[in-house]
Amino acid sequence: xxxxxxxxxxxxxxxxxxxxxxxxxxxxxxxxxxxxxxxxxxxxxxxxxxxxxxxxxxxxxxxxxxxxxxxxxxxxxxxxxxxxxxxxxxxxxxxxxxxxxxxxxxxxxxxxxxxxxxxxxxxxxxxxxxxxxxxxxxxxxxxxxxxxxxxxxxxxxxxxxxxxxxxxxxxxxxxxxxxxxxxxxxxxxxxxxxxxxxxxxxxxxxxxxxxxxxxxxxxxxxxxxxxxxxxxxxxxxxxxxxxxxxxxxxxxxxxxxxxxxxxxxxxx
Amino acid sequence: xxxxxxxxxxxxxxxxxxxxxxxxxxxxxxxxxxxxxxxxxxxxxxxxxxxxxxxxxxxxxxxxxxxxxxxxxxxxxxxxxxxxxxxxxxxxxxxxxxxxxxxxxxxxxxxxxxxxxxxxxxxxxxxxxxxxxxxxxxxxxxxxxxxxxxxxxxxxxxxxxxxxxxxxxxxxxxxxxxxxxxxxxxxxxxxxxxxxxxxxxxxxxxxxxxxxxxxxxxxxxxxxxxxxxxxxxxxxxxxxxxxxxxxxxxxxxxxxxxxxxxxxxxxxxxxxxxxxxxxxxxxxxxxxxxxxxxxxxxxxxxxxxxxxxxxxxxxxxxxxxxxxxxxxxx
Amino acid sequence: xxxxxxxxxxxxxxxxxxxxxxxxxxxxxxxxxxxxxxxxxxxxxxxxxxxxxxxxxxxxxxxxxxxxxxxxxxxxxxxxxxxxxxxxxxxxxxxxxxxxxxxxxxxxxxxxxxxxxxxxxxxx
Numbered sequence: 041x042x043x044x045x046x047x048x049x050x051x052x053x054x055x056x057x058x059x060x061x062x063x064x065x066x067x068x069x070x071x072x073x074x075x076x077x078x079x080x081x082x083x084x085x086x087x088x089x090x091x092x093x094x095x096x097x098x099x100x101x102x103x104x105x106x107x108x109x110x111x112x113x114x115x116x117x118x119x120x121x122x123x124x125x126x127x128x129x130x131x132x133x134x135x136x137x138x139x140x141x142x143x144x145x146x147x148x149x150x151x152x153x154x155x156x157x158x159x160x161x162x163x164x165x166x167x168x169x170x171x172x173x174x175x176x177x178x179x180x181x182x183x184x185x186x187x188x189x190x191x192x193x194x195x196x197x198x199x200x201x202x203x204x205x206x207x208x209x210x211x212x213x214x215x216x217x218x219x220x221x222x223x224x225x226x227x228x229x230x231x232x233x234x235x236x237x238x239x240x241x242x243x244x245x246x247x248x249x250x251x252x253x254x255x256x257x258x259x260x261x262x263x264x265x266x267x268x269x270x271x272x273x274x275x276x277x278x279x280x281x282x283x284x285x286x287x288x289x290x291x292x293x294x295x296x297x298x299x300x301x302x303x304x305x306x307x308x
Numbered sequence: 309x310x311x312x313x314x315x316x317x318x319x320x321x322x323x324x325x326x327x328x329x330x331x332x333x334x335x336x337x338x339x340x341x342x343x344x345x346x347x348x349x350x351x352x353x354x355x356x357x358x359x360x361x362x363x364x365x366x367x368x369x370x371x372x373x374x375x376x377x378x379x380x381x382x383x384x385x386x387x388x389x390x391x392x393x394x395x396x397x398x399x400x401x402x403x404x405x406x407x408x409x410x411x412x413x414x415x416x417x418x419x420x421x422x423x424x425x426x427x428x429x430x431x432x433x434x435x436x437x438x439x440x441x442x443x444x445x446x447x448x449x450x451x452x453x454x455x456x457x458x459x460x461x462x463x464x465x466x467x468x469x470x471x472x473x474x475x476x477x478x479x480x481x482x483x484x485x486x487x488x489x490x491x492x493x494x495x496x497x498x499x500x501x502x503x504x505x506x507x508x509x510x511x512x513x514x515x516x517x518x519x520x521x522x523x524x525x526x527x528x529x530x531x532x533x534x535x536x537x538x539x540x541x542x543x544x545x546x547x548x549x550x551x552x553x554x555x556x557x558x559x560x561x562x563x564x565x566x567x568x569x570x571x572x573x574x575x576x577x578x579x580x581x582x583x584x585x586x587x588x589x590x591x592x593x594x595x596x597x598x599x600x601x602x603x604x605x606x607x608x609x610x611x612x613x614x615x616x617x618x619x620x621x622x623x624x625x626x627x628x629x630x631x632x633x634x635x636x637x638x
Numbered sequence: 639x640x641x642x643x644x645x646x647x648x649x650x651x652x653x654x655x656x657x658x659x660x661x662x663x664x665x666x667x668x669x670x671x672x673x674x675x676x677x678x679x680x681x682x683x684x685x686x687x688x689x690x691x692x693x694x695x696x697x698x699x700x701x702x703x704x705x706x707x708x709x710x711x712x713x714x715x716x717x718x719x720x721x722x723x724x725x726x727x728x729x730x731x732x733x734x735x736x737x738x739x740x741x742x743x744x745x746x747x748x749x750x751x752x753x754x755x756x757x758x759x760x761x762x
């Protein structure tokens with residue numbers, strides 16, 4: 041009797057397979073980064089003269105909030121990966137020698153690997169562009185000097201949490217877009233309705249799910265400031281906020297993904 | 309309702325066995341108490357009309373759908389408990405091809421499969437592709453029906469599984485490729501003992517290759533037996549009968565097809581040839597002929613028993629015949 | 639050596655193969671130490687299940703007509719076709735002819751008479 045394949049072999053193969061499948065997105069990312077670099081350098085060269093005359097213009101630096109750009113990528117990637125494997129489709133490779141739930145999780149993991157690679161590439165390019173543009177305009181402040189070490193990890197976690205949610209939608213639903221856009225919209229709509237009905241305090245509490253200290257925005261949008269001071273200015277980024285939001289939303293997303301993958305084992 | 313033919317193959321090792329397997333959809337009973345028994349090393353032809361339950365049975369064996377009740381075993385394994393291990397030991401060609409990866413090229417698909425099946429034989433896969441006239445650089449989404457089926461066949465065979473489950477393996481193939489497929493399958497099982505479960509409408513194409521048969525109708529087996537036994541036990545009897553012959557209801561359900569005129573009979577009957585000939589003789593019939601049936605004719609007789617009685621009134625001078633024919637399905 | 643199989647014959651295929659081998663021995667087309675085609679080869683040529691060929695070869699081995707030599711194949715070991723085998727061959731042919739006669743409404747006597755008349759003025 042032949043054995044079933046080893047998980048590690050299957051996982052490696054999925055990384056190759058998914059990489060090939062979504063290489064278009066990869067190329068898009070590369071293209072956007074190249075464009076960004078070109079524009080940044082061009083603009084900073086134009087500003088050089090101005091910068092020498094007045095005080096320094098800020099370079100094209102990086103803040104955790106910038107990860108919001110990558111979050112869009114995290115939402116798109118699962119849709120592309122799973123678009124041929126909708127739950128209702130009868131597919132030959134349902135007959136592959138792996139449990140269907142394992143397959144779903146392994147493939148999702150393979151996609152996450154590429155997503156992290158893309159995020160790392162993004163950050164590397166941003167740092168380099170920042171250094172180059174600062175050099176062009178004659179600024180001496182070192183790259184990312186105002187950032188704590190942990191802040192560099194924010195894009196990775198933000199993107200990951202968004203990706204896990206989006207994967208759950210792509211694996212579990214026939215039209216994943218509905219499930220990615222729908223629940224936030226419905227929730228926002230409900231809060232609005234509550235506010236219009238006069239319960240503005242309740243509505244504000246409800247919106248804390250998005251914008252609160254441990255809200256969705258902190259977990260997936262990179263808004264990890266410690267809050268606002270009396271004058272309405274943003275406080276320094278808070279590692280507690282980042283960890284708390286990530287763990288909370290990360291656990292919820294992972295649980296959802298696991299359940300949705302398990303559901304694939306069920307047959308009619 | 310059981311037919312007159314045997315359905316029990318349980319003596320000996322079974323590569324595939326179902327016990328009281330039933331599948332009920334909302335209004336349709338796809339399978340009712342099926343006892344499929346495929347002996348180890350057999351080439352088992354599963355025949356039956358569309359909707360008989362062939363594809364349903366196969367999908368249950370591979371844990372693609374779940375039964376309503378009953379059990380199934382493949383190589384002793386329960387597909388619901390160990391689906392990955394079962395599928396690692398089965399080469400499956402589905403009836404309806406549905407590529408999950410339309411963008412993937414055939415060569416890449418082979419590599420993909422090689423990682424999923426540790427027993428994959430790369431050289432054999434390449435040889436099969438050559439035999440089936442397939443290229444390695446074609447996108448799956450652009451394959452024709454026939455090409456797709458050949459790709460599936462190559463993939464099912466390349467990891468040399470102990471069990472092959474082929475659902476209409478030659479559907480959509482031209483006569484040349486059909487012949488190649490038969491040759492490939494013959495060579496394949498000559499190289500290593502393999503159990504083959506083959507679903508097809510093209511019975512005559514596989515009647516030299518198969519050695520067992522299961523006839524499925526309305527979710528249950530009308531017959532399940534070795535082909536040698538079927539060939540030995542089913543005969544088409546042609547006999548002359550006297551006028552006012554009283555043996556019209558002889559043999560009951562064992563007479564699958566009966567055409568009776570007032571002078572002779574043409575009956576397809578299951579049973580021992582000498583006993584049947586003797587019984588007919590005792591009833592006054594003179595047996596001229598007892599011919600074995602081709603597999604397609606035998607299958608047809610099992611799937612659609614028929615009785616035709618042709619009566620002719622005495623000829624009058626101006627030659628008017630009154631012919632009544634009644635057709636009643638049993 | 640040509641082996642011909644008739645799917646419409648009432649004899650099982652493996653029996654036909656055995657009979658064909660015996661026929662070849664009678665005719666002298668096969669001699670002692672001649673190899674039979676491999677199971678794979680014959681199955682492919684005849685387009686039949688290899689197990690059927692194996693069954694025929696096993697039957698021949700059982701009768702002592704062939705022997706299987708490991709790694710080499712199946713070889714004829716007894717070419718002498720004694721009287722008993724000739725008689726059994728003749729009986730098989732006669733049985734087939736008789737069935738054919740019956741189908742055409744002829745009796746055994748009719749057939750015997752016809753054989754005699756056909757076989758006597760044979761030198762032409």
